[in-house]
Amino acid sequence: MAAHRSQTRAVASTFAAVLVAVTLYSSGPAGADPVALPATPGDAVQQMIDLSRQSEQLNQQALDAEADLDAKLGAQHDADVKHGSAQAQLDAARAEVRRYQPMIDRTAIAAYQGARTNRLFAVLVSDSPQQLLDQMSTLDVMSAQTQEQLDKFRHVTDVASAAETEARSAADSARAAADKADAVRADLRHKQDDLSGAVSRVIEAWGKLSATDRAGLAGSPFPPGFDRDTLLQGLVPGSGTSALAAGLTRVGDPYVWGATGPSQFDCSGLVQWAFKQVGKNVPRTSSAQASYGTPVKKEDLQPGDVVFFYPEISHVGIYAGNGLMLHASTFGVPVAVAPMSSTPYHSARRY
Template sequence: MFSAPARRAVRTALAACVLLILGLTSAPAVADPIGDSPTAKLEHLADLSRRSEQANEALHQAGIDLDARIAEQHELDARAAADHDTLAAAQVEVARFKPTVDKLAQANYRGSRTNRLFAVMVSDSPQQLLDQMVMLDVLGAQTDREIEGFRRATDAAAAAASASRKSAEAARVAAEQAQALRDDLQRQETELESQIAAVLDAFDNLSDEEKSILAGTPFPPGLDADRIMEHLIPGNGAGALRAALTRIGDPYVWGATGPDQFDCSGLVVWAYQQVGKTVPRSSQAQAQGGTPVSRDNLQPGDVIIFYNDASHVGIYAGDGNIVHASTFGVPVKVQAMDSFPFHSARRY
């Protein structure tokens, strides 16, 4: 599954890569932007790839959002069920006290006399009076308890009914929102599939030489994996960087998380999995996790996010370089981080 920011990220990343490889600072003016010149074709592919990467990463984020909403829906469903059970129990308690309360109401309606003055008036002897007084005390205390119990049960039932209505409504809204996210996810998947088809068609239109130019070299001049790992500081970041460097040359594939093909955030996920650490699936979510790191304090293994929509990501390799799954047609490689507009950095 792929997101909309991912598609755009792929295009921009590829465009930057192409311009960097070709040593161009601006594209030559052409009447037809999808012309037959190598430059025009590469730029067209770069544009398509950038959009597909943005869409890809946005799709990952949409999946994360949907999972969170489904979890919320399940929690609200459980709460609604519990509130319904509480209401049912409260109603049973009300029913338990109701017969006594009804009898009292009927007795008062009929004018029954159960006070001490009435006992004095109808007693034939002191002993009968005492007996009636004791009975009235017992009945009075029992009645008070029954009435108080009925009041508490009625209040509890009213509160439970209100809570049950609210939780049921919240669960209904969450279910509707989850369905809306599902629908949007399906729409984004369809759009990405269309964009991927366009990228593949444009790539097939390249010559072998143009594909080679697009792919570039796995490392900047004078740099290799051994040199990068010489000065690594032990830790999660260093371990993730070591893992990522073992994937140099693997292809970029939308939605892939390894072990031998990746998209940009998928490479970060896989690399950190190798050191037992879980990071979010999308570049946007990766930009929110971990601990913020300033550009001046980067360490090898830090996660670097690019573009204002946080739609591309790589792992800092030191000396101003990143290892990343760049874009379609460009294998996993080490490249200068200045090739892309810096967004932020996180340490996991």
């Protein structure tokens, strides 16, 4: 189980770098259609933006699938541990049954062969009142001991039966958890394949842009009039504003699918990294980050709040005041401060 989880995390940590390295020298996955040539430079840039948007969606979906797999592997581990414990209890209960079984067998055989252990038999075979009392006392002791043994046997068999039921249920749960993990693992591989193809098409489109178009796509790191020092006045340690301050130190770093820093990021990786610098461990994906912290109305946004975009919440940034956000936008566009109005707004949270 630990090996499965470590393998998953290792794949996740290297996936983006491998994707970029491979697709830089590839025209796309086998069978994939090449990117059609745009008619104008403006069309080329728009094509790049559209393809990048698709790749960003797939990137977040793959990250969600990875997180789901990690949760399923955790559930499988817990189910395996429970099954192991239940099986150990069953083995111990069966051992107790075996310990009492010879005594029960002897009692059953004696009864079958006609052993006389009741008081009437003592009266019939006694030669004197004292002998009668002695025999009745002995029979009482034997009866009490036999009954005690029988009671213990019934108890251990009941325990064994309950343990067997628990072990069977735990085994079923472990198998179900393993099946779910396998299904999510297959889904993750499928999404990673889709992302690989999308990345290839993005890089192909980017390669067809002129140097001027690439520079125009990248834009400037800060909008005109952006005043970082004024924005960060009254900084409170551990606050969203302090996370924003940390994130602003990464302006100019490249966007890379699946990257979480410290010098390259995707959108949710930048948010996670920025808040980690101020001691807050937020979830990895944009959809999970949208459930963290507390909701904030758009009109109540403050610098350091986390803002989400698109209906499926496939993009995220950190609010930087005056309708601006810090974000890792897309391939070919470094981490920058940009207007929020350029992206369909969804919601916001305060961490």
